[in-house]
Amino acid sequence: MTDAARRASSVLGRPRPRGDGGGGTAGQPRRLLTRYPFLVLILVLSSFPIYWTFTIASQTNEAVAQTPPPFLPGGNFLANARRVFDTVDFAKALVNSLIVAGSITASTLLFCSMAGFAFAKLPFRGRSALLLIVLVTMMCPVQLGVIPLYIEMQALGWAQNLLAVIVPTAVTGFGVVFMRQYTAQAVPDELLEAGRMDGCTSWGLYWHIVIPALRPAMAVLGLLTFMQAWNDFMWPLIVLSPQNPTVQVALSTLAAGQYMDYTLVLAGTALGTLPILLVFALFGRRIIGGIMEGAVKG
């Protein structure tokens, strides 16, 4: 929810671009020399903790206890990783997280693009009122309704079931608004009109015209949704049992041992973060584009 609310900010809180911009403040070339040290500092600060995770995760507990601590990765990662799989059912956690994040992403893309299409291109009674409701839901602290949600899941018999994690976040207000804006600008009305002349139903228009046009937006929304679902913690912690965890829940179990075994805990953290880092390395450019531009225009 926190993430969703924050992302909402990029939809609602951004002024329309006023010029063609282009970026870069005015200055002499010699400033280049003073700019890059700052940039490198930012880069170091933001990547050091990640680097540190892999460093600690590949050391022995004895090496980590030294002063100064070891600053280069060691050769103990596989041994620590094996201990992770021995301590908690990490394989199951990885599979569960894949199922959860995959299902949420698929349903979010389908439902949000459908609703976005209807809000952007189909006239119907109550459209603007319903759209306003969608906007308001983005500000709703849904996360704070966990107690009744838990009671609800018990009544449905879904407690401790992955469905309890998947279904409540299967569609988001942010996604609907995001898709509505993208559909409004990327799908020309003329094309839809031509489709109608050809006898397409609205479903035909959605399937054959809207979906192909939405592909870039879907990539961005899909990536954001997948990462958020993978990283979600509080609700899975409440509703799932430690025997059937997601990755984040399994990590918290690892950290709840008798004493803090940092090489073990950070090896688990590294394993649970790797998939997301992989996704980020492959598609990070698109995600950044989505944050900076995709969600803006409207």
Next chain:
Amino acid sequence: MIARRRPDRAAHLRPALGPRSAGVARRLLRRVDGSVSPYIYVAPFFLLFIAFGLFPILYTGYVSLTDRDLLSPGGETYIGLANYRELLTDRYFWNAVKNTLLLMVMCSVPQLVLALIAAHILNQAVRLRTLFRMGVLLPNVTSIVAVTLIFGQIFSRDFGVVNWLLGLVGVDRINWQAGDWTGRSAIAVMVIWRWTGYNALIYLGAMQAIPKEHYEAAAMDGAGTWRQLWHVALPALRPTIAFTALVSLIGQMQLFTEPLLFDASPGSVTGGAARQFQTMTLFMYEESFRLGHLGYGAAVSWLLILMTFFLAALGYFIARRGAQMAGRTP
């Protein structure tokens, strides 16, 4: 694609309706399609939101008026405002309120200031733009659980980098988890680290919409790069800043994972041995899911929900004022 689709659909209508009624059926279908299907497209969102968003929030209000217990579902009695009366005199609750508000400020203010500075620096990058942008977003794709565990090690008393660095300049080892200000500061560092880059990218997006001539005019007037940030970028970004501030404040009201996992004794839900960094959400979790007092926990939730709405309304008002003011300057 469209042309190819048409015969298929007609073929599937024909067997059921016969060739002559196909035209009527098509017109009927089209009318039904036009009036009904928009609602079908938006229905999944609304159904799911009502079932798993709106209903729980409202039902929280009812549960908060009962003594419902985690272990005896259905056995609750209506007790009116008793939970709220008890909260008013519960010093653990007020401690959580204090910590939540303190952390809200400690996390949000530095985060947004740093994000502005970072965005300004990023805006000057000519080469390797994508690398730098991905770099600042890296913390944000890391899960909060991972962030807390990593920083738990970095801030650990005996083996942590922070204490080692402090030791180099002659400061004694600090037991970060044990103190109240040290614990809250460490948590604030985690939040700031995870969110600064994200906000910086939002600001950067808005900065790129500022016409370059504005910067050039300021540079002609002798404004250095930091004065350009202050006089050119800041006024243009005002609505964006107001909104990110609001969203960040609301996000920090729900701080949960950091105080839960930063605790020195693993598995504890009190936010430190002396509850020095227990937030309202963590207090709600402790009462509801550790002690089983769902009714009492729901009262905490409901107060948090009200506080959030109040903040959101306030922020909306401020953002609108900010937008108006920004609109007035040419």
